[in-house]
Amino acid sequence: MQKGVAGESAAAADAQDGRIPALGEIGLNSFAPYVMNRIMARWNANLAEDLKARDMTTSKMRALAVLNVSSSLTINELSVLAVTEQSTMSRTVDSLEEQGLILRTPRPDDMRVRDVTITAEGRAVFEGIWPIMYGDLTRMFSGIGEDEQQAFLATLHKILRNIRRHEI
Known part of the structure; x- marks a missing residue:
């Protein structure tokens, strides 16, 4: 993407002039939400495939992962942190409770x-699936240095603060 005034992207400069660039001008590969969706769709598909052998769903894995690092949450809090619809999380919690996992x-x-x-x-079940998650994470960041990873995470946290609707 071309740079405009003071290092802004061409899209930001156009927007200041009242002109909004077309998606075709920006391009899909320069449209961050599109790239993020591609990455997360692939991450979720890979993880779901890896977890299938353990009879674990992505929703259950997310709930266990969040609860593994949190002392106690309501279903609403859990659904926000696990990035899962509240109705789906309610069914997931029912199933995890029946299994004796929560x-x-x-x-x-x-x-x-x-x-x-x-x-x-x-916790024992989560400890069994954590190596799968960590393996997928390390593959995703293969060839990307620690400094780049930390800068990327810092940028993602800024973006999250800009768009989030929940304080958690």
């Missing part, structure tokens, strides 16, 4: 709210 307990101060926590068995 527990739902009512909050003492508000019996309507249920806290979701991972069980020891759930």
Whole structure:
């Protein structure tokens, strides 16, 4: 993409002049949401295929991963952090609870709210799938140095702050 005034992209410069560039002018490979979607679609497809052998779905894996690093969450919080629709997460939590991998307990101060926590068995299951996830991660970043990875993550966090709707 060409640079405009003060290092801005040509698209940003055009937008300041009241002209919005066409997608064809930007190009799909220079349109960040398109590239991010391609990356995440491939990541999710690879991971789903890798997890299938362990009879694990992506939604279950995401829930266990988030709960593995969180002490306790509501289903709504879990659905945000696991990037899963709330209705899908409710069904996922039902299934994980039936499998004994998570527990739902009512909050003492508000019996309507249920806290979701991972069980020891759930942690063991997650520890079994973590090497698969980590292997996919290392393949994704193959040939990309630590400095580039950290800069990329910093940029992603800035983007997330710009677009997020939840504080978590």
